[in-house]
Every structure is written in C-alpha cells, then in structure tokens.
Amino acid sequence: MIKVQRWLAANSQPIALLPVAVSLVPAAGIFFMGIIHLRPNRIADGEAFRFADLALPVAPVLALAITAAVLVVAARWARQAEIPALALWAVTVTIVPWILFHMAAVELFDAGRLDDLARVSPGGGVWVALVAALAAWHELLRSVRRSLRGLVVALLLAALAFVAVQIASPPLERISYIVEYNVRSDRFLDELLQHIRLSGSAVAFATLIGVPAGMIAYRHRRLRAAILDVTSTIQTIPSLAMFGLLIAPLAALSRAVPTLRAMGVSGVGTTPALIALTLYALLPVVRNTLTGLAVVPPSVRESGQAMGMTRRQRFWMVEVPLALPVLLRGIRTAAVQAVGNTTVAGLIGAGGLGWFIFQGLGQAATDLVVLGVIPIVGLAIVVDRVFQGLQRLSARGEVEGGTRA
Amino acid sequence: MIRFHGVTKRYGEKTAVDGLDMTVENGSVCVLIGPSGCGKSTTLRMINRLLEPDEGTIEVDDKALRDYDPASLRLRIGYVIQSVGLLPHMRVWQNIALVPRLLGWEKPRRRERADELLDIVGLDPEEYRDKYPAQLSGGEAQRVGVARALAADPPYLLMDEPFGAVDPLTRATLQQSFRDIQSRLKKTVVLVTHDLDEAIYLADRIALMRDGVLQQFGSPAEILTSPVNEFVREFVGSDRMLRMLNTVELGAVDGWSGADGSRPTLRDALSQLLSAPERSIRVGLNDGSQEELDFDRIREMVLP
CATH class of the missing domain: 1.10.3720.10 (MetI-like)
Known part of the structure; x- marks a missing residue:
C-alpha cells in the first residue's frame, strides 16, 4: 500500500484547492435543488422534485458526503492519498446524481405520475452536479502525470458508461430529450x-x-x-x-x-x-x-x-x-x-x-x-x-x- | 580568392565602407576588426550579396559578384552569425544538411554528412542529431551553426562574430576547435570580431577598420609590432607585445594544465617561467621536439 502511495506521489503533482472547492460546493446542490423535473406533456410547465419531496434512500447522498469529506481530509492532512481521494470523488460525483435521478423516476412511476404523455428531465441539482464533476475530472487529469492519464480516462469512460446505463433503463426512456430524438x-x-x-x-x-x-x-x-x-x-x-x-x-x-x-x-x-x-x-x-x-x-x-x-x-x-x-x-x-x-x-x-x-x-x-x-x-x-x-x-x-x- | 576594388557602401548620408581595396588569399583566415560602426559587418555582408556595394566591385574566384546568381553564390559560401539563426522547426541534422538539401543531395547522403560534421565540430551524433535547436546550449548551437556552414564543403566561409554570444570559457574552446578545423580544411575565411585577442589567435591576416576606412592590413605580428598610425597603435594597446605571445602555440609546457583539449601558448610558458625557480623551463614545440625556454628565447620567438 505504501509502495502504491509513493508511486502515485512520484507520478502526480499536488492538486489545487480552488478547482476542488469548485467541485465540492455545487455538489451540495443535489440535496437542495431539484433532482427530477416532471411535465404532464411536451409543452406544459412542469414541477421540480427535490430530494426531500421524494422518499429516496439516503445512501447515495451519504456516499457523496463521505467521499467529499475524505477528499477534504486527504487534501489537508494526507497529501499522499489525495489523488486516489480525488479520483473517488470524481467517480462518485459523476454517477450519484444520475442514480438519484433514476430512483426519482422509478418513484414517480410507482406513484402513477409518469403516464404515456408525461416527460421527465434532470433537475437543476443534477446539472449543477455535472459542473462539479467536470471540475473534478479536469483537476484529476491535470494533476496526474502523463503516464497515468490513460488510467484516469478509462475511469472516466467507465463512469460515463454507468451513467448511460442509468439513463437507458426504464422508466427513463421517458427522458424528454430522448423522446424528442426518437x-x-x-x-x-x-x-x-x-x-x-x-x-x-x-x-x-x-x-x-x-x-x-x-x-x-x-x-x-x-x-x-x-x-x-x-x-x-x-x-x-x-x-x-x-x-x-x-x-x-x-x-x-x-x-x-x-x-x-x-x-x-x-x-x-x-x-x-x-x-x-x-x-x-x-x-x-x-x-x-x-x-x-x-x-x-x-x-x-x-x-x-x-x-x-x-x-x-x-x-x-x-x-x-x-x-x-x-x-x-x-x-x-x-x-x-x-x-x-x-x-x-x-x-x-x-x-x-x-x-x-x-x-x-x-x-x-x-x-x-x-x-x-x-x-x-x-x-x-x-x-x-x-x-x-x-x-x-x-x-x-x-x-x-x-x-x- | 576574394578581391575588393574600391568598394564603397553608403547608408543615406553615412559612408559605412569607403573605397576598400583588399585581397583575401585562398585558404587563409582574414579577420575584420575595428570599433563598432567601422564597417566590418557591412563588408562581410557584401561578400555573399546580402548587401550590394554602391561603388567598386568585389570578385570571388576572379569573377565579379554581380555576375553570380545570389542564391547559387551563397550555396558556395558558408555563413555563421552570432545569433546562429538555426531554423527552429528543423532537427539538428536537418539544419546541418540544409545546403546539401538545397543542392539536391539524397536523404541518406545528407544524414551521413550531418553525422560527419557533428563529429568534426565535436558533438556526438548519437546524442545531438535528432535534437531541436531550442534544446541546445549557446555553445552547442554555435557548433551546429559552424557545422551547417561547412556542410556542403563550400570553399568560402563568412563568420560574423561567431563566438560573441557565448561565455569566455566556451569561447576559448570554440576558438581552438575552429583553429583545428581550419588547419585541416583550409577554407578561405572572412571573420568579423571586435575581440583583438580572438583576431590575433585566429587570423592569418587582420584588417583593422575605422569609420569605413581600412587602416592596416597585415599579419597579426605586423599589426602588433609595426602599427602604421596612431589609431592602430592605440587600438592594439600598450600591452601589444603581451598579445603577441598568444600568436605562438606550443605543444606542452611543464607544469601547465588547461581546459580539456586546449593547448598552451607562449604566454602560458612565460607565466610558468616567471614562477619557476630556474632561469629556464622545458617546453614541447608543435612539431613534437623539446626545447629549453628562457627570456631571451621568448623574445626571439615573438620577434621573428
């Protein structure tokens, strides 16, 4: 383990605090802002549902909070661990909002609110979390050395694939953009x-x-x-x-x-x-x-x-x-x-x-x-x-x- | 052979070169020297037609310059400048092989030639051929500049303060390398400098200029021992006889050790002699023979 840490330290440069902050702060939006946006039909005004409005499990939000805390601790007190902590954070902040989005859609479907005409789209919180994810990946790519970039890109693609699967699984085929595209x-x-x-x-x-x-x-x-x-x-x-x-x-x-x-x-x-x-x-x-x-x-x-x-x-x-x-x-x-x-x-x-x-x-x-x-x-x-x-x-x-x- | 006949060059009101008559013999090194603005660089740049004289003619190989096509003339005249001017987008070997390329040599032959020249100027081909100019130190870039000028084996070489931009130690090494290369290749060289010691060390002939007018043209010994006027006397300085010591190179001097590959001069021998307990020291001459050197012998060697 120590070997791995030394190798990582030798192959990275210290992460910058500002981009990390840019990544951490908006991520909180997923809790306070809308997760899902529901409209009864194509052009009607919709309704945004926040985390508190739905009976969603706490685990994903908790996971997000914990990885954020790990990152802060690593960046402040354990610099050898900051790159893995940042990678963990980047993955989490990329996939968790979409997991929540998917869960919210299932919730609405079970409640009978997602009929054939209704459409859903990601809420403001999901978009803001996307900005946070971008900042995290950018900083991660910047702070690892060239030899490690391939690994980071692979991780990013894996996270994106996971998100794609979330979006493609029912009942999310009702995502408005996909309906328009179809x-x-x-x-x-x-x-x-x-x-x-x-x-x-x-x-x-x-x-x-x-x-x-x-x-x-x-x-x-x-x-x-x-x-x-x-x-x-x-x-x-x-x-x-x-x-x-x-x-x-x-x-x-x-x-x-x-x-x-x-x-x-x-x-x-x-x-x-x-x-x-x-x-x-x-x-x-x-x-x-x-x-x-x-x-x-x-x-x-x-x-x-x-x-x-x-x-x-x-x-x-x-x-x-x-x-x-x-x-x-x-x-x-x-x-x-x-x-x-x-x-x-x-x-x-x-x-x-x-x-x-x-x-x-x-x-x-x-x-x-x-x-x-x-x-x-x-x-x-x-x-x-x-x-x-x-x-x-x-x-x-x-x-x-x-x-x- | 390069001949100047009454060459004059003006910039507006100012006359940069005034009625220059001078002949540079084949296989010799002619050093143009003088204070700033004396017309030495202008003179040099007229030889490869970067500048055109207003009056008079310059002949290269008994043919007037104006009868040459400028581009093909320059292919026969190597050119080295202080700022080196290597092409930043080409690798070292491509820079060196530039004139051969313009002459239409095949690529394998160009590569081979570049390696040869890196050897000649004392750079390891393995290490340097694929570098870009930005990766070279000042001294290395200057060596590559010399290699580039020599690449197509031109009979003529023009050098404009070629060693001016490097530190003194590197300069001494470069000067020595140049002397070695010249003793083998016997090019006809015109070199511009403002460093009198460099001129004395490298020149067969020194042309001392002032305000566009040639003051004296002769061997370093002539310039130092018999200055023709007050200006020349002042320019070479009151320590001119000490400078003369540098014109005599020796094979070895007892107790002397210099930088890698450098050789002692009579000046080093005198310095050793002054600190020696005896009245004479042993020195090796360039031909390999040995000699006892004392003050009288030094005087004889300096004043032929």
Missing part, C-alpha cells in the same frame, strides 16, 4: 451531417481564400490595412442581418442567370448560408496567416537567405512551417465559430442542427431546443480538440525544447 432520429442524423457539411465547407473555403489573402497582406504593406479592414468589418455584421442581406441579391442573380439557378443557387438555402459562413470565417484565417508570417524571427529569415535559399524556398521551407502553428490556431478559431454560426443557417432553410433549435423555439418545446444545442456544443468541442492536436504536431520543435517563447 421522434426525429432520421432527421437528426441528416441535420447533423448537414451541419458538419456546411461548417466544414465554409472553413475550407475560408482557408482557400484567407491564406492567400493573408500572404498578400503580408507581402504588400499597402494592401494590408484594406484587407484587414474588410474582413473585420464583415465580422461586425450580425449573422441574421448578413443572411437577410444576401437573400435579395442572390435571388436576383438566380432569376437572371438560369445556369446558376439550375446549380441550386437561390436567395434561401445552402448558397447564402455557405457564403455568409465563409465570410465570417475569413478574419481569423487572414489575421493569423499574417501574424504567423510576421513573427518569423528576422535572424532566421536572413539565415535562410544566407544559406542560399531562393525566395520561394525561403517561403516554403522557413516561413510557412514557422507560421503554421499560428495559422492553425486561426483555422481552429474559424472552425469553432463556424460550428456555432451554422446554427443560424437553419433560419434560411439551409438546415443543420439550428433547425431543431428554431423548431423548438417556435413550438415552445425546450426539449427540442436542447436536442439541437447539445450536439452543437459537442461538435465545437471535438473540432477544437482536433485542431489543438494538429497545432501541437505542427509546433514540435518549439514545444519540445520549451525554451522558445
């Missing part, structure tokens, strides 16, 4: 793919246009201000206004040129959406291309020249590789923004996950809104992480050495 499962996949297609193509176009524009801005000082002004002015136009502005000229264009109309160009739908999204994605790409090229150290540039590189070789072998991490950061910003902006495309008939959101708003069906929002957030996080990885890869030399700022 009704529209085909459409969901279509719109998800359309969302990815729209934002992906917009970023691709913005890269194809923005990188050369950034290079031109870098080479020609006089054009620089003009290019930056245009791209940053575009960013200030509200996205709804932008879509609106595009409708009239595109509709006119489509009327005037039948070939374009045959290709599917019209005032509403994919074409204006793609144009608007591309325009929005331009600024980060252009600006970061310019910055990336501008921060290549003059000594490195000159040494390339003095080695006998032609202008072209210098550009491809020195300037581009050194600018690449900064450029990728720009594309990353553009991509994350595009995932969010594409939502608005749902308004002008271009589809995408925004469709669920605007449908939900129109029908006052919050669940449908959430069904659109969750995958958008997920998509944004995935895109962000992927580009972060690419960025790290492209900056190998600088990162590994660590001495270059």
Whole structure:
C-alpha cells in the first residue's frame, strides 16, 4: 500500500484547492435543488422534485458526503492519498446524481405520475452536479502525470458508461430529450451531417481564400490595412442581418442567370448560408496567416537567405512551417465559430442542427431546443480538440525544447 | 580568392565602407576588426550579396559578384552569425544538411554528412542529431551553426562574430576547435570580431577598420609590432607585445594544465617561467621536439 502511495506521489503533482472547492460546493446542490423535473406533456410547465419531496434512500447522498469529506481530509492532512481521494470523488460525483435521478423516476412511476404523455428531465441539482464533476475530472487529469492519464480516462469512460446505463433503463426512456430524438432520429442524423457539411465547407473555403489573402497582406504593406479592414468589418455584421442581406441579391442573380439557378443557387438555402459562413470565417484565417508570417524571427529569415535559399524556398521551407502553428490556431478559431454560426443557417432553410433549435423555439418545446444545442456544443468541442492536436504536431520543435517563447 | 576594388557602401548620408581595396588569399583566415560602426559587418555582408556595394566591385574566384546568381553564390559560401539563426522547426541534422538539401543531395547522403560534421565540430551524433535547436546550449548551437556552414564543403566561409554570444570559457574552446578545423580544411575565411585577442589567435591576416576606412592590413605580428598610425597603435594597446605571445602555440609546457583539449601558448610558458625557480623551463614545440625556454628565447620567438 505504501509502495502504491509513493508511486502515485512520484507520478502526480499536488492538486489545487480552488478547482476542488469548485467541485465540492455545487455538489451540495443535489440535496437542495431539484433532482427530477416532471411535465404532464411536451409543452406544459412542469414541477421540480427535490430530494426531500421524494422518499429516496439516503445512501447515495451519504456516499457523496463521505467521499467529499475524505477528499477534504486527504487534501489537508494526507497529501499522499489525495489523488486516489480525488479520483473517488470524481467517480462518485459523476454517477450519484444520475442514480438519484433514476430512483426519482422509478418513484414517480410507482406513484402513477409518469403516464404515456408525461416527460421527465434532470433537475437543476443534477446539472449543477455535472459542473462539479467536470471540475473534478479536469483537476484529476491535470494533476496526474502523463503516464497515468490513460488510467484516469478509462475511469472516466467507465463512469460515463454507468451513467448511460442509468439513463437507458426504464422508466427513463421517458427522458424528454430522448423522446424528442426518437421522434426525429432520421432527421437528426441528416441535420447533423448537414451541419458538419456546411461548417466544414465554409472553413475550407475560408482557408482557400484567407491564406492567400493573408500572404498578400503580408507581402504588400499597402494592401494590408484594406484587407484587414474588410474582413473585420464583415465580422461586425450580425449573422441574421448578413443572411437577410444576401437573400435579395442572390435571388436576383438566380432569376437572371438560369445556369446558376439550375446549380441550386437561390436567395434561401445552402448558397447564402455557405457564403455568409465563409465570410465570417475569413478574419481569423487572414489575421493569423499574417501574424504567423510576421513573427518569423528576422535572424532566421536572413539565415535562410544566407544559406542560399531562393525566395520561394525561403517561403516554403522557413516561413510557412514557422507560421503554421499560428495559422492553425486561426483555422481552429474559424472552425469553432463556424460550428456555432451554422446554427443560424437553419433560419434560411439551409438546415443543420439550428433547425431543431428554431423548431423548438417556435413550438415552445425546450426539449427540442436542447436536442439541437447539445450536439452543437459537442461538435465545437471535438473540432477544437482536433485542431489543438494538429497545432501541437505542427509546433514540435518549439514545444519540445520549451525554451522558445 | 576574394578581391575588393574600391568598394564603397553608403547608408543615406553615412559612408559605412569607403573605397576598400583588399585581397583575401585562398585558404587563409582574414579577420575584420575595428570599433563598432567601422564597417566590418557591412563588408562581410557584401561578400555573399546580402548587401550590394554602391561603388567598386568585389570578385570571388576572379569573377565579379554581380555576375553570380545570389542564391547559387551563397550555396558556395558558408555563413555563421552570432545569433546562429538555426531554423527552429528543423532537427539538428536537418539544419546541418540544409545546403546539401538545397543542392539536391539524397536523404541518406545528407544524414551521413550531418553525422560527419557533428563529429568534426565535436558533438556526438548519437546524442545531438535528432535534437531541436531550442534544446541546445549557446555553445552547442554555435557548433551546429559552424557545422551547417561547412556542410556542403563550400570553399568560402563568412563568420560574423561567431563566438560573441557565448561565455569566455566556451569561447576559448570554440576558438581552438575552429583553429583545428581550419588547419585541416583550409577554407578561405572572412571573420568579423571586435575581440583583438580572438583576431590575433585566429587570423592569418587582420584588417583593422575605422569609420569605413581600412587602416592596416597585415599579419597579426605586423599589426602588433609595426602599427602604421596612431589609431592602430592605440587600438592594439600598450600591452601589444603581451598579445603577441598568444600568436605562438606550443605543444606542452611543464607544469601547465588547461581546459580539456586546449593547448598552451607562449604566454602560458612565460607565466610558468616567471614562477619557476630556474632561469629556464622545458617546453614541447608543435612539431613534437623539446626545447629549453628562457627570456631571451621568448623574445626571439615573438620577434621573428
């Protein structure tokens, strides 16, 4: 046991108290705030049930309190044990709220309150506990060394699998979002793919246009201000206004040129959406291309020249590789923004996950809104992480050495 | 051979180099020295056409510089600068093999060549070839810089204060390594420094400049023993004869021990002699022979 503790201590750094506090305090919400939200039908106002309103067993809440106490004691008086204590806490705070949620649903079902039309969703306490869980996992991943990260991720996946099983077991198939999803499962996949297609193509176009524009801005000082002004002015136009502005000229264009109309160009739908999204994605790409090229150290540039590189070789072998991490950061910003902006495309008939959101708003069906929002957030996080990885890869030399700022 | 004919370079009102005439012989080390702003770096940078002269011509291998394509000219002229300028995104071996790559060598041959050069500059290829520049110390980076300049075996080497940014101990080692490498490779070298001892230690010829004008061009001994004007006399200082001692390298001196791989000079021998109980000490010469050294012999060796 002592061996294990020594090994853990050698492979971790001390945990920070603030994130732990961030994790501990909101967890108390599970006791004081709603655990389950029950609505008699899809759009009716519901009723929240707290722990005290239901005859739930005390054990899960007690388990949560005990692990919290263990963590506090470990962090204060037994630092060798703090990593296992934090891991225990992270697992508990992840699964307990959903166990309670499931128990509450069973309770309501047995009481006959969960008829065919009724829907349930997690109460405020469960959501707040989710924030606590995020803080705990984040701190855990940060404080263990790289070699142990795999283990932590495995633990996290196990906890998530457990939660998934809780959500999937009866009577929780009545969770509102799942009901909404089941009704529209085909459409969901279509719109998800359309969302990815729209934002992906917009970023691709913005890269194809923005990188050369950034290079031109870098080479020609006089054009620089003009290019930056245009791209940053575009960013200030509200996205709804932008879509609106595009409708009239595109509709006119489509009327005037039948070939374009045959290709599917019209005032509403994919074409204006793609144009608007591309325009929005331009600024980060252009600006970061310019910055990336501008921060290549003059000594490195000159040494390339003095080695006998032609202008072209210098550009491809020195300037581009050194600018690449900064450029990728720009594309990353553009991509994350595009995932969010594409939502608005749902308004002008271009589809995408925004469709669920605007449908939900129109029908006052919050669940449908959430069904659109969750995958958008997920998509944004995935895109962000992927580009972060690419960025790290492209900056190998600088990162590994660590001495270059 | 590098020839300057009436070379002048101006920056606006200021004349950086004024009517320079000078010839750097093949296989020799020419050190440009002088106070800050004397035009020594400008002179150097005109040789590989990083700068263009306003008047006069520079010839390399009896052909005027303006008749060369700048990029291909530079492939034949190795260049080492104080800030080293290694490309941060390339590994050490890729940095060294850069000019060979520009010349179109195959990858296996480039790797082999990089290892050879790491050996030449005294770095273990196993340890260093895959590092990134950011992982090197100042001295190591400078060695890699020299290796890179030598990679394609260029006949010419330009060095702009190559040992200026490292600590004195490392500098001494680097200077010695450079001298050893040069004695084997016999490149035609133009080196800029503001360190007179470095100039005396490394140079076959010293070009002392002031305000863009060449004051004196000659061997270290000539500069030290017969300065042509008051400026040169002042620049080399009243201890110039002591500096002369450093120009004579010995094989060994009794009782002397220096840093790893370094060799004693006549100056070290004099220091030993001053603290010796006898009137003479034994020294080994560079050719391996032995000699009794006393004060008179030292005077003879310094004043040829």
